[in-house]
Amino acid sequence: MENITFGAEGISVSVDLAVGHIADLVIERDGRRLKPLHRAPWIGEPREALPGTLPDGVLRLSGDFLCAPFSRADVEPAPLHGWPANSAWDVTGCAATPDGWRASLRLRRKVMGATVDKILVLRHGHPFLYQEHVFTGGEGAISVAHHAMTVMKEGGRLAFSPKRLAGTGDEALEPDPARGRSLLAYPARSTDITRFPAADGDAVDLRDYRPERLQEDFVTLVEAEPAGLGWTAVARKAEDDLVLVLKNPAELPVTMLWISNGGRDYAPWSGRHRGVLGIEDGRAAVGHAASLGDNWLKREGVATAFELGGRVAFRQVIGALPVGSSQLPDRVEAQAGSLRLATAGGGRIEVPFDAAFLCIRAVEPV
Template sequence: MASAKREVFELSAKGIDIRLDLSVGHIAQFVVSKWGSSIAPFHRAPWADAPITNSSKRFPPHLESLSIDFLCAPFGRSDVEPAPDHGWSANAEWVPIGLDDFGDGKTASFELCRKILGATVVKKLTVRHGHPFLYQSHQFSGGSGSLPIAYHAMVDLPQGAAISVSPKVMARTADVPLELDPLSGSSLLSYPATSERLDRFPTRDGTHVDLLTYPLGEGQVDLVMLLERHDNAIGWTIAARPMEGDMAIVLKSPKEMPTTVFWYSNGGRLYEPWNGRHKGVLGIEEARTYFSAGHAASQMPNDLSTAGYPTTFTLGDELQIRSVLGACPLFGRSNKYRSVDRHNDHLSLVNDDGSVMELPFDCNFLD
C-alpha cells in the first residue's frame, strides 16, 4: 500500500522550523538552527516518506505516518468510542483555523475534524524568535466522559544516548509485554516489575539494565512507565546524543501529565510495517494513562490512580494540555544533566559537572 502525498503546514521563527502533517496531526519536521548548524534529534519512521511496498494490508493512519510527536486521545486502544489506536487526534485530519503573528513569534491553530467523546479539539503550535522550543497545547471544549491522554514524542538515537530525567518515584512495567508471540517480537524487561532505581531495572532473564542508557539491548521493544515526584515544579527528559553532539528536550507540567512512558523501539517488532527495521528510537510519552492498556482500562479504578497518579482527564469544561519540545547542542564534560529550572525568561540546564546552559524560554507556558 502506497503512502498518499500529505499536506503539511509550515511554521517558522528565527532559528526554528516546524512542519505539521495535516492529515494526522503529527509533527513532520523539527529543526533548530540557532547555533549555526541544523539540530534535528526527533524521529520520523523510515516508511513515512516512502511507499509501503509488498503489502496488501491497510495500516492505521497514525502508523503509516508515524512521526516526531502527536497527541494520543485516548492513549493506546480506543475501546470506548470507535477509533483507531491512539484516537482520532493521531489519525484524522486537522484543519488550519488561524495564524497569529505576535511580533516575537507565531501561533498556528488547527481544529480536529472529528470530535472525541463529543469534545471539539484545537491544537495550537507556537514558535518564538530565538527560542529552540516548540510550545504545544491542545484544548478540549465540551464533551463528556473521561479520557487517557498522552503526547507521543520520539527521539532518533541511531548511535545511542545518555538519558536524564526529573526526579521520579519509581519505574514500572505493565502486567504483560508489548509482544507476546516470539514470532511477532521480543521484549527485554521483566513484566510486571518495579524499581525505585532507574539504573537497575529487572529483565526477563534475571539480570538488570539501566533505563537511562540507550539502547537497552538489540532486537527488543519495551514499555516502561516512570512516576513523577508530586513536588516537581516541572517534568523534563533530556536525551543526550554524544555522537551527534546534541540533545532532545521534552518538558511538561507534572500536574497535567504525572507519568512519563518510555518506549524503547530497537528492532523488536518483526511484522509489517516494522519488519525489524524500526531501530534506535526512544519514545518519550508524557502521559495520564494506565500504561498502554487503553481507554477502558484507564477509566477503571486502578493501582496508579489509587496511589495518586490519575489515569484520565475529565471532559466537559475547557481542558488545556501542554507540552514542549526542544533541542540544543551538548555542553559540559558529562552527557548527564542534574536539573532543569525556569528563571525569569530562561530555562537553565545544569550538567553533572556543574556547568550551566541558559536557553530563552516562555517560563509561564507550563503554569
C-alpha cells in the same frame, strides 16, 4: 494542503495535517542544524507494500502527536491512540506574532463529544516548540498523552526530573519470539530507574539506551513531585546534541518510555525501526477503559484521565540544544525568561524559555 510549515528565528516546524503529527522540527543554533524528532522509515513507501490493517497514525508515524485516548480506543470506537493521531486537522489560524509565530489547528472529528484544538507557538531565539491541546465540551473522561519520538543512530544517555516509581504492564509488547523481543520484566515495579527488572532476572539502567540491545519495551515513570518542572533529557551520541521534553507534572503526571530498537520483526517494522525512543508525557494508563477503571497507576494515587464537560487544556514543550553527551544535565530549572541546565561536573547552560507557558513557578536565580 497536506502539510503546514512555519517558523521563527532559529526554529521551524511542519505539521502533517492528515493526522496531526509533527512531521519535522528544525532548530538552528550556534551554527548547527538540529533535527530532534523521528520519522518512520516506511513513510513514502507505496501503500500496497504495507499491511492493509495499519491505522493512518502508524502509516504516517512521525515526530509527535496527540493520543486521545492513549493506546487502545475501547470506550468510543477509534483507531489506536484515537482520532487525534489518525485523522485530519484543519488550520484555523496561522500568523506571525510580535515575538514569533502562532498556529491553531482543529480536529475535524470530535472525541467523546469534545472539540479538540492544537495550538503551536514558536518564539524568536527559543530552541523550543510550545504545544497546547484544548478539549472543549464533551462528556465522560479521556486519557491523553503526547507521543514525542527521537532517534539515535548510536544510542545515548537519558536524564529525568526525579521519579518515585517505574513500572511495566501485565504483558510484554512482544511476548512471541517468532515476531519480536521485549527485554524488560512484565509486570514489574522499581523505585530505582537505574536497576529496573529485566526478563532474564538481571537489571537494566533505564537511563542507558544501547544500540546493540534489540528490544521493544514500554515502561511508565511516575513523577516524584506533582509540582515544578517535569523534564526528560536525551544526550544523543552520534547526533552530538541534547533533546529536551518538558511538562507540568500537575497536568501530565507520567512519562511513558517506548523503547523501539529493532524489536519487531514483522511489517512494517521489519527489524528496521531502530534507535527510537518515545517520550510520552501523559495522563493515562494503557487503554481508554483501563484509564477510566482500576489500574496500577490509580492505586498509586496518579490521575489517568481528564474529566470532560468544560475546558480542559494541557501543554508540553519539545526542543534541542547543540551540546554533547558530556553535558547531560542532572538538574533542569525554569527561571524567569530562561531555562537553566546544570551538570554533575558543575557545568551550566542557560537558554531562552517561557516558564509561564507551562503554568509553573519560575525559580529564583542563584
